[in-house]
Amino acid sequence: MGISLFQMAKIGGYVVRQRLSGRKRFPLVLMLEPLFRCNLACAGCGKIDYPDPILNQRLPLEDCLGAIDECGAPVVVIAGGEPLLHKELPQIVEGAVARGKFVTVCTNALLLEKNLGKYKPSRYFNWSIHLDGDREMHDASVCQAGVYDRAMKALTAAKARGFRVTINCTLFNSAEPARVAAFFDEVSKLGIEGITVSPGYAYERAPDQQHFLNREKTKTLFRDIFSRGKGGKAWPFFQSTLFLDFLAGNRSYHCTPWGNPARTVFGWQRPCYLLGEGYAKTFKELMEETDWDRYGVGNYEKCADCMVHCGFEPSAVEEAFARPLEMLKVSLFGVRSSGPMAPDIPLDGQRPAEFVFSRHVEHKLAEIRQAESESLPAAE
Template identity: 45%
Template sequence: MAMPFHLTVKLGTYLMKQKLRGVKKYPLIMELEPLYACNLKCGGCGKIQQPAALLKQRMSVETAIAAVEECGAPMVSVAGGEPLMHPQIHLIVEELLKRKKFVVLCTNAVFLPKHIDKFKPNKNFAWMVHLDGIGDRHDEAVAKKGVFVQAVEAIKLAKSKGFAVYTNTTVFNTDTPQDLIDTLNYINDDLKVDRLEIAPGYAYGKAPDQDRFLGVTQTRELFSKAFAEGRRKKWRFNHSQLYLDFLEGKQDFQCTPWGVPLYTLQGWQRPCYLLDDGYVDSWQELLDTTDWDSFGRGKDPRCDNCMAHCGYEPTAVLATMDSLRESLRAMVSH
């Protein structure tokens, strides 16, 4: 499976316009972090390691919308921290939907039941609930007991109210191929979410636990075994076929660091969602003053083990657009 058809059309139209205009660097998805604060302390995430003064701040609705309009991305992933801790998060989503953006709201889902009635189902909106395993495995990843049960109940509630629900599963070196198979089967077959996303975890510099991240060889071995025997075809992935090939080691790409830019309380993060080399005030400044050729596997040691979709999915999407064969493959996979 691949992205929903209407989203594929939206993205394809946007990409064609950029190509016709001769634009070389443009965002496919914008990551928006309107806060750093979170109710959990996951070992693989460094967001809450920010200074206390930053953890107290919340981005204004006007600032968030201005940043999205500035870069022009057709899709916006609203993350954090925990977005549902932002008192105006529903207003940010409303304004983005008015502008015909496709919006996913990333959440650990603990607060979702409390706030769900502030949102309305929309074909351009989906909840993205993090599930990094079944039962205790997920609770261990988020460092708090009972969160898995809360997340599952929130998913069921959201689906009962007519919302699209996606999940995001981060894979670490503590996971076996069978762990991943069991997790994806449960999410796909039992919870019946609309789309699944997966990614090998990235070693954030501020992450409390630096010993859980996969290397490239480990990643390829794990995903090739998990995807074997036709399992990959049955899971409703929200990924391009070429990115899934990449995870298995059937394709090799350089990342596209400007494809999924991040806007935070501090501005546009340089150079990408995963690396924090400072901030600039505008999208154009980010494009013009970043040495993009300095990043990627073999160029910056921090990139050597990265296979995250925020860097490689844009490359895979662009490669799909440039190939008639891959474009047809993407259409058939729906």
């Protein structure tokens, strides 16, 4: 199936309006993280190692809906942590859909089946279930046996209730192209809306640092996968064909971090959903006061190997509007999986990595302690 014509038309109209208004930078997708707490501890995740006082934080409903209004992006992706741990998630989803937003909730699906009754199927809403390959691949990725089977059971239940369902698949350097292609074949038979695929981002705090892909290995891996599926045409990807072409090394993009801004319990995250180098209090401050040129491939060491969808999907969408025939060509003929690759962005001018995570954590802990002390009854 892939992205529906209705959704493409709505998002396309939004992009056209932004261009006609003369906006140079505008968001496509709001990445909303109302909590970091999760019920899994995946080896490649950099979101679960915060101290308990931070993991216990939740963005309240009012702040979540305020971020949706403030940002204005046509798509809202709710992630975490595990969003289904947030007690106000049904109201967040309902409020976003009522605003005409396309809403995706990213979930490991362990809590999905018992919570389905709290939500209503809608063409504006879909569940994105985390599946990093077949049973063995996925359970190894999430470091817990049996998760794949539980996720597939929840996926089937959601489909039976009339929900739109996609899967999101993150690949690491242990991925075997033939197994990934076979997995895509199997899930495509389930009648899902589509597949979102991306290489893992090298979180500096992730427990497993050995299995992240560099750019060269990413391109080779995706070429090998797409060659087994008619250039990717065999599978219903829920993302831009030009982004898939980029993954296979056929295009070279600078990232567009403002295209997928992130709102977390810390604030508006600079510069992107994956890289927390600072936080703004408002979306306006994020957009107008962030030094965007300090980040991205070729500009910053931490970005050197990134080819993740949240940074480069907006870049692909930008090219699709600038060069629609390129998008049509890839859609018709599939992703090229042989021949020369596009020249990559040189890294010799990038600035060295700064490690600022601990500072942000200490600031947030200080805020929490201050708020707790102010809430205590005054001593008599």
